[in-house]
Amino acid sequence: MRRVFISHRNGEPEVRELIDELSRSLTGDGFDVMVDFERLQPGAMWCDDIYTWLGVCHAAVALISPAALAPDSVWVPRECSILCWRRSLEKGFKLLPVLLPGVTPDALRADLRYRDLSLHQQQVILHEDPGSTCSAVRQALAPLAAAKTRLEELAELVEVQLDGIRPEALEDALPLCRVPRAALPGFGGPARRLALALLQAPLVDALKALEHLAPRSSRPAAVREILELIAPGWVDLDAARWISHCTLERPSRPAAVLNARSRFAARMYVRRASSTPPVTAPRVVCVTGVHGELMVEDLAAEVLAALRAEFAGALLQDPFWEGDPDAQLIALLQQLDDLGRSVVVVLPLPRAARELVPVLQERFPFLVFIFLSGEALPDEQTCPAPLLRRVEPALTRGREQQAMTHYQTALTILSRGS
Numbered sequence: 001m002r003r004v005f006i007s008h009r010n011g012e013p014e015v016r017e018l019i020d021e022l023s024r025s026l027t028g029d030g031f032d033v034m035v036d037f038e039r040l041q042p043g044a045m046w047c048d049d050i051y052t053w054l055g056v057c058h059a060a061v062a063l064i065s066p067a068a069l070a071p072d073s074v075w076v077p078r079e080c081s082i083l084c085w086r087r088s089l090e091k092g093f094k095l096l097p098v099l100l101p102g103v104t105p106d107a108l109r110a111d112l113r114y115r116d117l118s119l120h121q122q123q124v125i126l127h128e129d130p131g132s133t134c135s136a137v138r139q140a141l142a143p144l145a146a147a148k149t150r151l152e153e154l155a156e157l158v159e160v161q162l163d164g165i166r167p168e169a170l171e172d173a174l175p176l177c178r179v180p181r182a183a184l185p186g187f188g189g190p191a192r193r194l195a196l197a198l199l200q201a202p203l204v205d206a207l208k209a210l211e212h213l214a215p216r217s218s219r220p221a222a223v224r225e226i227l228e229l230i231a232p233g234w235v236d237l238d239a240a241r242w243i244s245h246c247t248l249e250r251p252s253r254p255a256a257v258l259n260a261r262s263r264f265a266a267r268m269y270v271r272r273a274s275s276t277p278p279v280t281a282p283r284v285v286c287v288t289g290v291h292g293e294l295m296v297e298d299l300a301a302e303v304l305a306a307l308r309a310e311f312a313g314a315l316l317q318d319p320f321w322e323g324d325p326d327a328q329l330i331a332l333l334q335q336l337d338d339l340g341r342s343v344v345v346v347l348p349l350p351r352a353a354r355e356l357v358p359v360l361q362e363r364f365p366f367l368v369f370i371f372l373s374g375e376a377l378p379d380e381q382t383c384p385a386p387l388l389r390r391v392e393p394a395l396t397r398g399r400e401q402q403a404m405t406h407y408q409t410a411l412t413i414l415s416r417g418s
Contacts, residue, residue: 055151243273
């Protein structure tokens with residue numbers, strides 16, 4: 001069944017009436033409508049339940065009222081950001097901004113949170129009355145296909161690892177994830193529901209479920225495979241969306257600036273942003289960024305050396321090849337970029353980043369660069385757009401270390417007896 005998510009600002013009677021009308025119309029057309037009227041208040045923790053809905057819907061309708069543009073509006077901008085990430089990864093995904101009275105495309109363009117998403121450049125529906133708006137939405141969504149989403153593909157891979165475990169054991173593991181059943185879409189059996197729960201649960205809760213499953217699986221490596229699939233779940237989707245932006249934006253890609261200090265964090269952000277399993281996720285290559293007086297030349301040489309080492313096993317050792325020894329490597333990297341599998345190079349944020357990024361873009365147009373800035377995220381003056389894209393929301397103090405510790409703990413526990 002085709003699934004449609006409705007994003008809205010809570011507490012507006014007129015918007016509620018429009019949602020009710022939209023829900024009736026779309027349900028009548030055979031859509032499964034996902035809408036939440038029990039929204040958390042601004043300032044509360046991000047509602048992880050919504051992640052599943054945002055991940056399995058095939059389309060979304062964003063109802064943008066003047067209140068949704070207010071500075072204290074939290075959920076609509078965040079949901080729109082994640083929905084734009086979905087659209088960038090899945091070409092069949094449809095996002096329909098519906099502008100309520102008092103909101104114009106110019107108003108969207110003037111609001112930095114929405115302007116960065118380019119919502120004003122999409123197929124915008126100007127709301128006049130419920131009837132005409134419902135008609136416009138139904139017409140726009142009529143050709144929508146119920147394709148498998150990226151989240152469903154990941155859930156399917158988790159299900160593969162759950163194969164052979166008794167359904168009763170799967171049902172017993174579900175409450176250990178502490179994910180409300182109401183947050184799980186009503187399709188699939190116990191394995192699919194558990195897979196979706198594991199993909200959205202905090203790792204400390206998912207670990208309890210994996211410990212329960214480990215002795216009940218005939219394949220010792222299965223739960224460790226699940227761990228690798230769910231490990232990036234701690235990364236905020238709103239932040240990961242900007243890694244995708246830096247990957248897909250062409251021809252002059254901005255470099256991402258992430259307030260982290262580890263390859264682990266960079267790798268998790270890349271995997272979360274690409275929403276792909278480890279085996280097909282973009283390669284992450286780390287360089288120290290240490291240089292002498294010739295900063296650009298030294299850094300370029302270190303990047304090339306790191307790339308040669310990373311892809312040594314993939315390059316053919318042909319004694320008759322007389323061309324540039326790096327020609328194979330450059331051709332491989334270009335092909336990966338063309339296929340949407342850009343290689344990511346990670347290095348500490350240099351002081352001269354503003355001068356360095358254009359040179360890197362010219363020399364390595366097929367690479368994506370992520371700069372690690374440590375605990376603090378530099379200000380906009382240090383990281384001017386469009387050269388550099390600050391990854392926001394920034395990591396809170398201690399979050400990176402906490403995530404790393406949770407992952408190492410889970411890996412240690414689930415490796416016993418292997």
